[in-house]
Amino acid sequence: MAEIREIKKIQTPLTDDAANGLKAGDMVSISGVIYTARDAAHKRLVQALSDGAALPFDLEGQIIYYVGPCPAKPGQAIGPCGPTTSFRMDAYTPALLDCGLKGMIGKGQRTEPVTLAMRRNRAVYFAAVGGAAAVISKCVREAEVIAFGDLGPEAIRRLVVEDFPAIVVIDADGTDQYKIGPEAYRK
Amino acid sequence: MKEIPAPLITDTVEQLCLKAAFDLPAGVESLLREKAAQEESAFGQYAFDQIMKNIDCARSEQLALCQDTGTAIVFAEVGQDVHITGGDFSEAVHEGVRRGYERGYLRKSICGDPLFDRKNTGDNTPAVIHCEIVPGDALRLSLLPKGGGSENMGRLAMLVPSAGLAGVKAFVLETVTLAGGNPCPPVIVGVGVGGTMDQVALLAKRALTRSAGGANPDPRYAALEAEWLAAVNATGIGPQGLGGRVTALAVHIEYRPTHITQLPVAVCLNCHAARFAEAVL
Numbered sequence: 001m002a003e004i005r006e007i008k009k010i011q012t013p014l015t016d017d018a019a020n021g022l023k024a025g026d027m028v029s030i031s032g033v034i035y036t037a038r039d040a041a042h043k044r045l046v047q048a049l050s051d052g053a054a055l056p057f058d059l060e061g062q063i064i065y066y067v068g069p070c071p072a073k074p075g076q077a078i079g080p081c082g083p084t085t086s087f088r089m090d091a092y093t094p095a096l097l098d099c100g101l102k103g104m105i106g107k108g109q110r111t112e113p114v115t116l117a118m119r120r121n122r123a124v125y126f127a128a129v130g131g132a133a134a135v136i137s138k139c140v141r142e143a144e145v146i147a148f149g150d151l152g153p154e155a156i157r158r159l160v161v162e163d164f165p166a167i168v169v170i171d172a173d174g175t176d177q178y179k180i181g182p183e184a185y186r187k
Numbered sequence: 188m189k190e191i192p193a194p195l196i197t198d199t200v201e202q203l204c205l206k207a208a209f210d211l212p213a214g215v216e217s218l219l220r221e222k223a224a225q226e227e228s229a230f231g232q233y234a235f236d237q238i239m240k241n242i243d244c245a246r247s248e249q250l251a252l253c254q255d256t257g258t259a260i261v262f263a264e265v266g267q268d269v270h271i272t273g274g275d276f277s278e279a280v281h282e283g284v285r286r287g288y289e290r291g292y293l294r295k296s297i298c299g300d301p302l303f304d305r306k307n308t309g310d311n312t313p314a315v316i317h318c319e320i321v322p323g324d325a326l327r328l329s330l331l332p333k334g335g336g337s338e339n340m341g342r343l344a345m346l347v348p349s350a351g352l353a354g355v356k357a358f359v360l361e362t363v364t365l366a367g368g369n370p371c372p373p374v375i376v377g378v379g380v381g382g383t384m385d386q387v388a389l390l391a392k393r394a395l396t397r398s399a400g401g402a403n404p405d406p407r408y409a410a411l412e413a414e415w416l417a418a419v420n421a422t423g424i425g426p427q428g429l430g431g432r433v434t435a436l437a438v439h440i441e442y443r444p445t446h447i448t449q450l451p452v453a454v455c456l457n458c459h460a461a462r463f464a465e466a467v468l
Contacts, residue, residue, distance in 0.1 A: 027233075040305065070254050070294045079292055080251040085336040085369045107336070108369035108428060129234050129427055130336065130371035131460040132241040134250040152307045153254075153294050165237070167230065167429065177230075178368055181430020185228060185423030 009163075013061030014102040019124050022168045024175040028126065030164040034063045034105070036157040038084055041148050042092040049095055056147030056156055059096060063103035063126075068153035069143070070133070078143040078159070082133030083107040086125070090114050097121045105166055109178045119174050126166035127177075139164045189266070189324040191468050193274025196328070199466050200283025200314075203330040204259065205291045207464040208251045211242050214399040215375075215436070215461045222373060222433045231431030238426075238459055249291075252460045256293035257332035259284045259314040262396060268324035277316055280328075285310040296335065317389065329396055329465035337374065337458040340366035343388055346450040355380060355452045356415060362454040363419050363435070368428015371458035375399060376419060376438040379453040381445035391455035394439035399461060403440055412438045426459075436461075 010018055012032030022028065035057055037045065048055055066086050070079030086106030093104070094117035102123050107130040110118075118125065128136060142160040149155050169177040219242075223235035245252040261280050271279075288295055288311040297312065298305040342362045346354050359378055366374075379390025402409035416438045425431025436459070445451060 025230075068254060068294060068296070070251050070256065071292045073250075073292050079294070080245070080254045082254050084255065085339065087369065088339075107371065109367050127368070127427065127429070129237040129241075130368075131253045131458050132237040133254040134245040134248065134252060135237060135241040137250070138244070152309065153296065154307075167233075169429070177430070178428050181228070181230060182367075182423040182425060182428070183430070185425055185430045185432060187421035187423065 012063050014063065014124070015061065016122050019102055019122050019172050022124050022171055024168055024171045024177045024180070026168040028166050028168060030063070030126070030166055031162050032160070034065050034159050034161055034164070036067050036069070036159060037064050038066050038068050038154050039088055040151050040154040041156050042089050044148060046092045046095050049099065057158070060100035061102045062100070063105060064096070064101060065159065066104065066106035069137070072143070076137070078137050078140045080133030081137050081140060083128040083130050086110060093117065097123050110170060115170060115174050115176070118170060118172060122172040124168055124172055125170040127169040128164070128166050136164070188268045188270055190270050190272050191326055192272050193276065193279040195468060196271070196276065196279040197283040197286065199328055199468060200261065200280050200330065201287040201290065203328065203464040203466060204284060204287025204293065204332070207330050207332050207462040208256050208291055208293050209249050210246050211252060211460065212399065212463050216242060218400045218436045219459060222436055226426065226431050226433050228425055228429070228431035230429035231426040231433060234426035234429065251291070251293055252462065253334060253458070254294055255296060255334035255336060256288065256311070257334045257462070258297065258338070259311060260331040260333050260392070261314050261316045262329040262331070262393070263316060263318045264321045264327040265318055266323035266325045267320050269326050280314050280316055281312045284312050284314045326468040327465060328468070329463065331392070331396055332462050334458055334460070337370035337456045340370040341391070341453070341455045343384070343451070343453040345384060346452055347448065348450050350450055355450065356418070358452050359415055359454055360418055360422070363424070363456070364422055366456060367424055370456040371460070372424055372428060373426055373433045373436045373459050375457040375461050376415070376435050377455040377457065378438065378440045380440060380442045380451070382443035382451060383446070384451060386443055387451035387453040390441040390443060391453035394441045395455060395457045395461070396463060397439045400437040408440050408442065412440055
């Protein structure tokens with residue numbers, strides 16, 4: 001059995017050096033500010049880019065988390081908030097990467113235009129464990145809707161996270177754990 | 188004849204929404220524990236570990252297991268000697284969903300229109316309701332909250348008879364392989380075979396309402412379930428698609444008679460958070 005390497009602590013925003021130092025299969029713990037966005041918010045972000053309008057936050061060095069959380073119970077920062085399936089964002093992702101987006105957290109395979117844009121921009125794709133939403137919510141310290149509030153669960157939120165657990169699944173060189181992992185166990 | 192007041196249906200559906208969202212069925216949980224012990228990959232073990240922690244956390248704090256609390260799919264077996272009083276049956280179910288999703292701090296995930304404005308209805312209604320009239324005077328209500336990540340990976344094919352058993356098996360394996368990590372493996376694979384185009388999709392969905400890991404009562408289909416489970420787990424996809432031995436917890440096949448020209452097959456995948464709750468009135 002392959003051993004899990006040490007857990008690398010990373011702080012947002014991500015620098016080029018930090019991104020280049022991450023390899024597919026690395027376990028990480030992410031702290032700092034990350035932004036949530038999923039289907040409907042991505043559509044609006046890319047529309048804003050093509051209109052030449054300002055984005056609700058500066059993408060430079062940032063990580064977007066693909067999530068639509070449950071409502072927070074009283075006294076909690078956020079409701080359960082596990083990753084959603086990433087490929088639905090693939091039509092929009094290259095444009096965001098070309099504007100400075102440095103990392104994405106989600107689950108599941110990406111398509112080639114995304115991995116090419118990641119290599120071009122030295123960006124990293126992380127996976128969190130899908131369906132572990134209650135546990136993941138424990139590492140979110142603050143959550144604030146900063147744009148598209150009308151989208152409800154799909155609004156853009158600014159999260160402050162502490163030791164958010166994730167795995168580097170596609171690194172800035174394009175090495176893909178979703179390919180090499182299953183190959184090792186295929187019979 | 189038994190009278191069942193519509194408000195009781197609403198209260199029951201509300202309770203089912205909460206129970207299903209917070210508390211995984213015992214059968215799914217024990218199957219997860221059993222399969223976790225068989226996982227060899229480090230990432231697979233890590234995923235199982237997170238999944239188990241999440242089950243405990245959700246139950247103890249009454250939090251949703253998954254943020255995608257799903258489309259509320261309700262299966263109603265209505266005894267023919269039941270008379271529903273004091274309200275409309277479907278509206279009673281929708282109201283139960285409305286209340287349950289609000290009270291439980293569950294995510295509202297339904298768009299009122301699929302193509303144009305895609306505006307969230309704000310209360311997770313409408314539910315999807317499947318009714319069946321059965322003998323007796325009981326009303327069985329089953330709730331399968333179905334997340335979008337796994338539902339999006341479902342597929343249906345109108346195969347022809349010459350495709351045979353091999354064609355159906357190949358379609359099932361292809362579906363699981365194409366899905367990869369997207370449907371949150373380890374999954375439960377619901378397979379419908381036979382019937383018509385509409386019926387086969389519902390069969391695949393109904394297969395997910397079977398107690399997890401329970402075998403088809405027909406020994407020929409039970410043998411296929413065991414064989415296909417082994418084949419699915421030989422793909423190496425593993426928990427969360429990161430590589431490993433346990434891609435699926437179970438394969439459930441349901442079948443119906445079909446037309447001489449047809450061999451329909453549908454695959455409906457459920458994530459490891461295979462939520463389900465039911466009540467009998």
